[in-house]
Amino acid sequence: MSLSIIQVGLGPIGIAMARKAVARGHRIVGAVDSASTLQGRSVADVLGCAALGTVSGSPEDAPHADVALVTTVSDLERVVPTCVPFLRRGTAVVSTCEELIYPWKSLPVASRTLDEAARMGGVACLGTGINPGFVLDYLPVILSAPVEEVRSIHAWRVVDAGKRRGPLQKKVGAGLTPAEFAQRVAAGGFGHRGFMESLHLLCAAFGLDTAGASTFIEPVISDVAITTEHASVAVGSVAGIHQGARDASGRIVLDLKMYVGALNPADIVELDGTPRIRVEVQGGYHGDIATCAIALNAAEKIRSAQPGLRTMLDMPALCAPFVRG
Amino acid sequence: MSLSIIQVGLGPIGIAMARKAVARGHRIVGAVDSASTLQGRSVADVLGCAALGTVSGSPEDAPHADVALVTTVSDLERVVPTCVPFLRRGTAVVSTCEELIYPWKSLPVASRTLDEAARMGGVACLGTGINPGFVLDYLPVILSAPVEEVRSIHAWRVVDAGKRRGPLQKKVGAGLTPAEFAQRVAAGGFGHRGFMESLHLLCAAFGLDTAGASTFIEPVISDVAITTEHASVAVGSVAGIHQGARDASGRIVLDLKMYVGALNPADIVELDGTPRIRVEVQGGYHGDIATCAIALNAAEKIRSAQPGLRTMLDMPALCAPFVRG
Known part of the structure; x- marks a missing residue:
């Protein structure tokens, strides 16, 4: 099933993830980055692969999509304002933000904000990665x-x-x-x-x-x-x-x-x-490859998760694509 | 959270599972077995632990419970008539029946029967175990x-x-x-x-x-x-x-x-x-211990699974109880 995806954060991990998403047959329909040098540029040019639209500086300006892949910062307080507009309008969020792995204890207010936005939009919000997100938890x-x-x-x-x-x-x-x-x-x-x-x-x-x-x-x-x-x-x-x-x-x-x-x-x-x-x-597991892979594999299952702020514990079994040849 | 459980099948695995369930604080509220020598006996006597009721020969005669643990035979065609009455009246089923691990391909009719009964009762039906159910799948x-x-x-x-x-x-x-x-x-x-x-x-x-x-x-x-x-x-x-x-x-x-x-x-x-x-x-993993454990650990999560015939792929993360001391 092909997903429409917004890539949020165009650092090395974000660019690699978006390219791999395209290689899997998903469509990048927009991108968001805080760097003014990237804003307004063609997403396809920045990524070096097929993609639609221009890089915007704000989630509000991004088009509707199935999933936003958020690979910006580790600090959840700064990730919340990025995620909320997507969630509210029904775009699920999968992020490599470390603090999103299990934020309920450390940041209950931010967690509730994400949970409410996700329930409002009828979609799930998930933090994942290899560490944190898999090997040690x-x-x-x-x-x-x-x-x-x-x-x-x-x-x-x-x-x-x-x-x-x-x-x-x-x-x-x-x-x-x-x-x-x-x-x-x-x-x-x-x-x-x-x-x-x-x-x-x-x-x-x-x-x-x-x-x-x-x-x-x-x-x-x-x-x-x-x-x-x-x-x-x-x-x-x-x-x-x-x-x-x-x-x-x-x-x-x-x-x-x-x-x-x-x-x-x-x-x-x-x-x-x-x-x-x-x-x-x-x-x-190789850190960069694995983090990129688990986020994409989660994105492919995120629409089947129950709406709200979710953790890996709630998810059905994720798996890699099987490739012949 | 303490569950009320019916133990279905009083062979060595079934008896061990029921005893461990009681040791975890769950309640055995009934038992079913096809052996006429067991029917009518006190469940507590047969299990050698605290339990209610007498062993019955039919699922229809068992009282209502949260979960039925079904440890009878490997042959799904024979397990379906055991599971359906439980599922229809809203008792979830967790079974070690090997053919229940992923029955949709081999036995589509039996699978649909279980799925419909489970949806009717608003509960899930799951096959699990260590092999099949975990190590090789x-x-x-x-x-x-x-x-x-x-x-x-x-x-x-x-x-x-x-x-x-x-x-x-x-x-x-x-x-x-x-x-x-x-x-x-x-x-x-x-x-x-x-x-x-x-x-x-x-x-x-x-x-x-x-x-x-x-x-x-x-x-x-x-x-x-x-x-x-x-x-x-x-x-x-x-x-x-x-x-x-x-x-x-x-x-x-x-x-x-x-x-x-x-x-x-x-x-x-x-x-x-x-x-x-x-x-x-x-x-x-040790076969008998692990099969018993994963079935109980699944039983503790089965009420959060979506109604219908489920597989391990659909389940949220199962885990063992953590014991201090």
Whole structure:
């Protein structure tokens, strides 16, 4: 089934997602971006693929469509005004905004605003992604489905940042001194987003209290010298980040190590329960590809979800397109 | 939320499931079984736990409840008359009947009958289990959610039958000669059930044709002598079964080896696609525990599913209860 789509946010992820949507047979019927240098340009030109219309600066100016793919910022307070006009007029929203994975706990007012707009428009609004959105939250829930009872959950993800985009290597602090890393952390806004949202989603699924839950961030210090195309890491300097979240009891621990030269990259879920389950995704899901893919795969199912602000827990099974040849 | 439950089928799995339901705080308000030796007995006596009523021989005689747990036979044609009276009067059905995993293709008439009864009662009817129901069908779909495109799916399960119940060891033919195994296969009804249903569920999710799909069954011949509590396997005799299904193109291959002395038991899913994904459940889910657990976990969500005959693909995320201590 071909969807009409508005691409909102024309950064690298947004452009890649829109192109892949077109390659799947969907139609890009408009685009929105806050950059004045893009506004007024042909969407087809900006994307480099078949598309209709010109880039507008406001959701209100975009045409009607089945789904808006929102790949703008991580901060939900800033994403709400983007989503509400789409939702109100019956355009479903799928977004990679990290704070949208499970916003009810951290941002109840913004959540209610989205929920009301979505119900008014008779469509669903969903945040998804690989992390947050799948590996450290949705997947542990799904893997518990055939388990009698769970006593603790430990999910971790090890990513070799050296094999990823330059901006990602910068984001994880590769090449910084430990003191510089500490300064960045103290300044705020540094590192990967969405751990608390993953924890909130897990706690919602398992009916657990999130009071006293906390996040952590620390550097991974390199014991070897590594040079990539984008970063130079000396012995004793920062190779990347070690971040995560845990609930107050320590029964739920979510953990990401994303650093240059990471050994044994993988996604691993351990459920201590009856029985004990350990599941490994060899090599781990590739962040950019997977986030793009899960958002598109969700967009293809979002019209069957019940109207309102939804989470991955509410969704029917998403799946990839099967391609012959 | 405490459910009122009718346990239908009082074999080992049914009794275990009902007891676990009670341990979770649900109420068994009745039971049905075809064995005249059980009919009229106190349900509490038969289950060995708190329960109401006496065992009846007919669904019509059972009281109203939220959910009927149906653990009777694998043959859907025989399960339909059991389920319909429950569904019509608004009791949801969760069953471990293998043919109920995805019955639309093989048994469209029975499927429509169940679907109509469920819609009439405003409740859902679901088949679930670990295999079929999860490892070789639902899990590969879920693991594809963050994948850009899939070109082939290979899922397999290796079970050490020597660590399972005596009836299971008998079911897989442990200790038979190859000639006896061939006779059992030729006689029909031998081996594990549900491979075609798993294939149908996968094909439904991925929009693939099932024409020309086939199943296979062959013995695993032992190259060592093994004696378990329940079976004695000589060198050159049958240790167990190798069974599965594949679509006509060979792009989807589902595979079960269940034999005494199995090396490296595990559940493994490989998706060849963009990117390629390989996921391993170390040791594999334990069949009896997992089937019992997933049915109960499904029962706890079945009232939120849309009325009608449903499959795992339609369900929101199931999860295990989280237990402190």
